[in-house]
Amino acid sequence: MALQPSLRSLIIAGPIDAPHTLDFFVDYICPYSAKLAKAMETSVKPLIAPNGKYGGKVKVIFRNQVQPWHGSSTFVHEAGLAVARVSPENFWPFSLKLFEVQQEYFDIPASKLTAVQIREKLAKLSATVLTEDQAAKVNDLLLLKSTPNGGTAVTEELKYTSCSPVKYSRQNGIHVSPTVLWDGLVAGDVSSSWGTEEWEKFFEQKVTV
Template identity: 30%
Template sequence: MANRATKPVSLIWGTGPLKLDIFIEPTCPFCVRTLGKIKPFLSEVGESNVMVELHLHSQPWHLFSPVIMRSILAAATLPDGKNKAWHVLEIIGQHREEFEFKDHASGPNMEATPNDIVRRVEQYSGLSLQEAFKSQDVTASLKRYAKFARQNGIHVSPTFMVNGLIDNRFSSGEDISEWVERVRAELKNKLS
């Protein structure tokens, strides 16, 4: 098993010429708000116009971040994995407080183990993740996300990159129409 080639998992929606990379931490309230806007944004701007790639970005003050990220990527290795990973992202956002710590350092999750967290994700998502959680593909994906974030100077989430460059004009607090307007302007400039 040690010599088995690994295939990192990608979380990409859309096929367009403009690439929007979004770095998220799944239990961050600002990232949860961002996630809720991605599907409507894609619908509005058109999946043939933009490609959105999510990059899971661990933040150490979210203490179970790596376990939760690994659970999302485990879902992505299953059949129809991209949609299952999205489903897990949504349920984590809906139950965010159950995966977090009070003031990032106390509360009921102090007694929780990584297995408890994975079982909680399984319970809410209806998916069996224990075996996939151990996958070397998941490990390769986590390493790839960390390396890519470091190479691009990503420190906080959500962070947005347009065609490979950090774009601080985007934020989780904006209306979807602002994202659409900005992307349409970028597409117009790209085609000019």
């Protein structure tokens, strides 16, 4: 599944023209998604880095998987997309930071905050990886300031990244987060508990060029 040019920052590793594609559908407030994200950073990225064993052969695409039964899921994904627009190179660092503090956005902690307060909190979190000016731009993108039901400045990106994968998920039988696809097909054997050894074995079996 292609990405619109403005969302190329969701390719978090590997060259855009890599022959193989690893899609991972994750929610920022899913504990298992957090484990997989950590593995992507510590195990997968080194293997597919330019000087890695599979350098140039695999790209990894982050797929926003909003889980609407968690009230703050929409807000955290909005924040990720706002950072992607303001500072594309910091999308993945911010995503990792979000996964680190995900418990602050779980159902019970988030229930004590309004939607506006959650968005403000996320904008402040963005300042841990962005400049002060960039964080201010993220805050601006997360404000509700159009029509009474018009959403934020990144609502359209959220529709693209979330609604499209939902359809994509259906046709591929994706029901849980996280889910990994290899070249468009569900890789059901992938586990969020995998380390470098398991990922290296996976690539050894899957990379054919």
